Amino acid sequence: MSLEERRAQLQRKVEALTGERKFQELLSACREFELEAAAAGAAASAANGPLYDVQLATSLIVNDLENARFLWKRMPADAKRNAETASLWNIGKALWAHKIADVYIALGGYQWSPPIQPLISALADRFRAGVLKLLSRSYSVISKNDCASYLGLPVGEAEALVVEQEKWEVDGDMFKPQPPPPTVLDTSGMQQLQSLSKYAAFLEQQQ
Amino acid sequence: MEQILNQIVSKSGNDNDLKLLRQFLSKNQQLIASAASQIDSALGMLDASQHTLGYTFLLWVKARGSFKDEALFLRQVSLLFATGNTHQISFVSEHYVTIADVVRKLYHKRKDHLASLRLLRTAVRTLQPDRAHITPVHALLFQNALLARCYHVPVALLDEMPTDIDPHGTNMAVTDYLLFCYYGAIAYIGVKRFSAALQLLQLAMTTPAMALSAIVYECHKKFVLVSLIADGKVRSLPKQASTIVSRTLKMVAHPAYSSLVTAYSTQSTDELHKVAEKYAEEFQKDHNFGLVKQVIQSLYERNILGTTKVYLTLSLADIKESASLTSEKEVEDRIVRMISEDKLSASINQTQSTVSFEADDETYNTVEMVQQLERHLANAMTMHAKATALDEQLITSPAYIRRKLQEGDARGWVAGADFDTDADTERAIAESMARQ
Numbered sequence: 001m002s003l004e005e006r007r008a009q010l011q012r013k014v015e016a017l018t019g020e021r022k023f024q025e026l027l028s029a030c031r032e033f034e035l036e037a038a039a040a041g042a043a044a045s046a047a048n049g050p051l052y053d054v055q056l057a058t059s060l061i062v063n064d065l066e067n068a069r070f071l072w073k074r075m076p077a078d079a080k081r082n083a084e085t086a087s088l089w090n091i092g093k094a095l096w097a098h099k100i101a102d103v104y105i106a107l108g109g110y111q112w113s114p115p116i117q118p119l120i121s122a123l124a125d126r127f128r129a130g131v132l133k134l135l136s137r138s139y140s141v142i143s144k145n146d147c148a149s150y151l152g153l154p155v156g157e158a159e160a161l162v163v164e165q166e167k168w169e170v171d172g173d174m175f176k177p178q179p180p181p182p183t184v185l186d187t188s189g190m191q192q193l194q195s196l197s198k199y200a201a202f203l204e205q206q207q
Numbered sequence: 208m209e210q211i212l213n214q215i216v217s218k219s220g221n222d223n224d225l226k227l228l229r230q231f232l233s234k235n236q237q238l239i240a241s242a243a244s245q246i247d248s249a250l251g252m253l254d255a256s257q258h259t260l261g262y263t264f265l266l267w268v269k270a271r272g273s274f275k276d277e278a279l280f281l282r283q284v285s286l287l288f289a290t291g292n293t294h295q296i297s298f299v300s301e302h303y304v305t306i307a308d309v310v311r312k313l314y315h316k317r318k319d320h321l322a323s324l325r326l327l328r329t330a331v332r333t334l335q336p337d338r339a340h341i342t343p344v345h346a347l348l349f350q351n352a353l354l355a356r357c358y359h360v361p362v363a364l365l366d367e368m369p370t371d372i373d374p375h376g377t378n379m380a381v382t383d384y385l386l387f388c389y390y391g392a393i394a395y396i397g398v399k400r401f402s403a404a405l406q407l408l409q410l411a412m413t414t415p416a417m418a419l420s421a422i423v424y425e426c427h428k429k430f431v432l433v434s435l436i437a438d439g440k441v442r443s444l445p446k447q448a449s450t451i452v453s454r455t456l457k458m459v460a461h462p463a464y465s466s467l468v469t470a471y472s473t474q475s476t477d478e479l480h481k482v483a484e485k486y487a488e489e490f491q492k493d494h495n496f497g498l499v500k501q502v503i504q505s506l507y508e509r510n511i512l513g514t515t516k517v518y519l520t521l522s523l524a525d526i527k528e529s530a531s532l533t534s535e536k537e538v539e540d541r542i543v544r545m546i547s548e549d550k551l552s553a554s555i556n557q558t559q560s561t562v563s564f565e566a567d568d569e570t571y572n573t574v575e576m577v578q579q580l581e582r583h584l585a586n587a588m589t590m591h592a593k594a595t596a597l598d599e600q601l602i603t604s605p606a607y608i609r610r611k612l613q614e615g616d617a618r619g620w621v622a623g624a625d626f627d628t629d630a631d632t633e634r635a636i637a638e639s640m641a642r643q
Contacts, residue, residue: 031359038321066398067359074321074356098544138546140554140563174558195581202588 003040006033007051011115014054018118023061030055052079056088057119061126065096084113091123100131104152128152132166136177147175208245211235212252215261219295225260229298232264239268247279255286259295262287267302270309277313281326284310288329293336297376303334304343304378311347320355327351328360334377341369343383349390353397361394365403370593385411385422392429396498401437408433413448419455425493427456431464432498435471436505463489467502474510476531479503507532508545515551515564523560535560605636 001009010033017026034050052075059068072080072089079085087110094102107124131150135142148158162168162175169176211232218228232239239246246269255262266283274280284306296303307330314323327348334342349361372379388411395404408430412423434441444453463486470478483490483499490496510530514521523535532538542562545551553564601607 035321035325035357035360038319039323039325041319041322064359070356070358070397098540098547134543134547138543138553138555139557141556141558143557146557198588199584202584202591 003037006036010051014051014115018115018122021122023058023119023122027055027058027062027064030058049079053082053085053088053113053116054119056085056092057116057123060088060092060095061119061123065092068092069096084110084116088116095127101149101152103127107152132162136166136168136179139175139177141171141174141176143174208239208242208249211239211261212249215253215258219258219260225295225298228260229264232261236268239265240272243269243272247283250283256290256292259287259292260298263291263296263299263302263306267299267306270306281310281313285326285329288326288333291333293333296334297336297373300334300376300378303330307344307347311351314351315354320351321357323351324348324355324357324360328364331364335369336373336376337371338367339369340371340373340377341379341384341387342377343379345369346383346386346390349387349394353390353393358394358397361391362398362400365391365394365407381414381416382420382422385414385420385426388414389422389426392426392433396429396433401433404433405430405437409445412444412452416449416452419452419459423452424456424459427460428464428493428495429498431468432495432502435468435502436498439505439509440472441468461489462486467499471502471506474506474513476503476506476510479506508541508550511538511541511545512551515553518564520561520563523555523562526562605640608636 010029013029014026017023017029030051034055037050052071056068056071059065059071069092072092075085080089087106090106090109091103094100094106104124107120107127112120128151135147135150144155144159147162148155151158151161153161159170159175162177163170166178168178214228214231218224218231246265250262250265250269253262253265266287269280269283287303287306291303307327310326310330311323314320327344331342331344331348334344345364348364352358352360372384374380388407392404392407392411395401395407408426411426412430414423416423431441463482466482466486467479470482480503483503487496490499507530511526514526514529523538526532526542527535527538530538532541539555542551542553542555546553551564553562555562
């Protein structure tokens with residue numbers, strides 16, 4: 001299979017895996033293709049070069065910020081000049097520096113192309129959910145304005161989200177986050193028994 | 208050349224033949240080198256997967272000389288790495304490693320390190336008898352990967368946690384091992400997995416040695432910096448470390464690093480900044496200045512953490528003072544960030560501008576905790592299995608049995624007088640080997 005065909009195959013995979021939310025798999029596939037393209041000397045030719053945008057976006061989704069940073073560093077200059085790629089990296093920069101408000105600005109700061117748009121939505125959803133969890137762990141009392149800027153929403157929408165979905169209390173100008181409910185232990189019968197018996201046998205071993 | 212080809216094809220069968228073939232090829236090395244122009248056509252007629260030993264040898268002779276067609280060479284190498292037979296390679300491992308090194312240098316000269324990674328990784332897989340083995344090609348791959356700034360490739364290989372070494376079958380030497388640890392540590396540092404990096408650095412520094420290696424010297428510098436980031440202090444080397452190594456390190460260590468450690472222990476970030484600036488040139492020269500900056504940031508965080516040990520609730524203003532930060536907003540941001548990285552458990556109250564450090568409210572009965580416990584248990588079980596296997600291997604090895612028998616009756620090891628003579632001992636060992 002020629003490099004062009006492999007690239008087309010990868011692009012078909014992008015749609016499929018995005019739909020199935022299998023981002024780590026997609027990231028691995030992109031990384032392998034980057035190595036293949038480099039070995040074939042395809043260089044920066046966009047036509048059969050690596051899918052930098054997809055690779056960068058999926059790195060951010062799985063929160064592998066260090067490798068996202070290195071990807072940006074080793075990208076050829078041509079690829080960095082691409083407006084979409086540069087905008088993607090703006091998101092990465094904000095995530096890496098933990099500047100939460102900037103992340104939302106960067107997420108909305110570009111008209112994303114069709115293959116990238118679903119990745120951005122997934123990233124935004126995961127990010128906002130993560131921030132919500134972080135807020136409930138970090139704050140006993142937080143002002144409505146700060147909370148809204150953390151969530152990248154106008155105050156009204158933020159209030160609707162936290163009160164109805166998360167059941168936070170409202171106290172004048174402030175929110176009172178509630179700790180998230182603990183996840184229920186899912187003991188799935190046979191498998192659990194198997195691993196338990198393995199551990200018991202191991203621990204009971206005589207020297 | 209005809210004759211050589213015939214030998215290769217006919218003797219690529221069982222182990223005895225392979226040994227003979229290798230001797231034959233070594234003896235005729237000069238002859239092959241002088242017929243360099245015929246090597247390409249010879250390689251074309253061989254099957255890399257069936258005649259791996261001969262193929263490797265011929266390619267090695269070619270690689271040591273000079274050749275013009277790099278593309279052809281790389282195609283031949285690629286064939287060897289992808290389809291070569293691991294068992295046959297173990298007879299010519301040093302030649303195989305030399306070929307890999309020539310490949311590495313070729314791409315290094317072209318300044319195209321990324322292009323070499325796939326090929327070198329295949330080379331590792333073909334050389335390894337199994338994934339638990341460290342090989343010299345690991346170090347070559349890591350070197351190019353770091354230069355290509357492609358950290359996920361070495362980290363993926365490191366996470367397989369290879370621990371076995373086979374000096375004969377894979378041509379491992381001490382420097383290969385030290386480089387594996389050093390480059391591996393740099394890869395882990397790049398993705399901020401500091402405790403994993405510390406483990407590798409410690410492995411390098413405790414390798415038995417009669418003298419200080421330059422690699423270990425560099426490892427030590429990184430060890431100091433990464434220890435400060437991860438633990439806040441530098442652990443002393445464990446007892447296994449060779450005394451020569453620890454003594455020499457103390458003598459030749461540059462004052463920059465020890466001053467940094469002293470400044471860190473004062474817990475004053477101002478002191479730390481001063482030392483970093485004073486020795487900036489030295490740190491830059493060692494390519495460690497980035498790490499030094501991370502050390503400084505870690506002191507800020509450690510100071511904030513320090514207040515949690517003492518106070519139950521503290522105002523943002525007080526934390527700002529005691530950790531020498533610039534604004535209350537910065538304190539708040541840093542604390543939220545530390546909570547997100549699981550370094551701290553706290554709760555901020557914005558109306559009162561206070562932070563309360565309640566005791567860690569981990570109840571230890573969550574799904575995540577159970578999964579973590581299971582992971583640790585699984586790790587412990589694998590380690591146990593490995594240690595037992597190693598133990599068995601040692602106990603049944605002839606050298607050990609011989610030693611034990613010599614120490615003999617004093618330990619009540621052997622009941623009867625059956626093993627009086629050396630001849631008997633040798634016979635017994637030969638029997639046990641045959642039985643294995």
